[in-house]
Amino acid sequence: MLEKLVIPPNTKFEERNLVVEGDALIGANSELGYGIIARKVIVGEKTTIEGDVFGREEVRLGAWCNVKGDVISRGDAYIGEFASIDGRLTVYGDLEIGRNVRIKNGFEAKGLITIQDPMPIVMFIFLYLLELLRLGRLEEAEKLFEAEEFLSPLEVPENSVMNIDVIKTDRDIEITESRVLGNIKARNAKVERGELYGSLRGEILIIDSSRVHGAVEGKEVYLVNGSVVLGHIKADKVFMEERCVVEGSIIGKSGVWIKPSVELPKLEEVVEEKAEEILES
Secondary structure, three states: OOOEEEEOOOOEEOOOEEEOOOOEEEOOOOEEOOEEEEEEEEEOOOOEEOOOEEEEEEEEEOOOOEEOOOEEEOOEEEEOOOOEEOOOEEEOOOEEEOOOOEEOOOEEEOOOEEEOOOOOHHHHHHHHHHHHHHOOOHHHHHHOOOOOOOOOOEEEOOOOEEOOOEEEOOOEEEEEOOEEEOEEEOOOEEEEOOEEEOOEEOOEEEEEOOEEOOOEEEEEEEEEOOOEEOOOEEEEEEEEEOOOEEOOOEEEEEEEEEEOOOOOOOHHHHHHHHHHHHHHO
C-alpha cells in the first residue's frame, strides 16, 4: 500500500502526459487526467487513465482498469482481467493478458502471448511455494517475498485524483524538485525545491526553497529557505523565516512567527502521533 503521494524530482507536467524519469506506481481506484510516460508503469485495479500509457521497460495494468488512449510497452506487459483500452495495445516483449479484456483498436505483441490462468493468484503462489520447498529450492522461495525495487517512483495512493485542475488525496503529499500544475488538497504536504502553479491546502504545510502561485491554507504553515507565496496564507499558526516572501495577506488565528530560522516538523512523526491518539481514544 502506498503511504503518501510522491512527485519525484524532474517530473514533468505536460499538457497531456505526466513524464517521469523513473517508475510510476498508481494505486487502485484512482483517477488520472493525464497519460503516463515512465520506465515501469504499475497501475492498481479499477483505475482510470485519461491518456496514453508508455512504459520504457514494462507496463502492468490491474483488473478493471480503463485506459482512454494507447498502451505501449518497450518490454513485457501484464493486462489484468476485465481491463479496457480505448486505443491500441503494443508490446515489444511478452504479453500476459487476462480474460475479458477489451482492446478497441487491436493489439500487437512481439514476444510470447499468454492467456492468464483463472486460478486466484494467492492460490497459485501458495502452490508454487510448496513445490519450491519440496524441491529444496529455498533461495527461490525467499525471493517470492522480497520487495520489488523501483527507481525514483511517482507514487499515487489509492483513491487519489490527479488532473490539470486538482491533485487530491487523503494521504500526505511530497513534491521534490518539480514544477507541478493543479490545486493540491492533502492531509499534510511538503514542497521542497519545487514550484506549484495552484493552491495548497491541508493540515501541516511545509514550503521549503519553493514558489507557490496560489493560496496556502491549513492548520500550520511553515515557510523557509527563501520560499515565495504569490497569494495569501491563512492558518491557525504561521511560521516564517525572514528571507521568505508572501505577496498576499497573512492570517494566523493563533499567531504569526517571523524568525531568522524555523525548525520544521517531521511529517512522519506527526502522522504516527495522530494514529496513536486515535488508538488510545
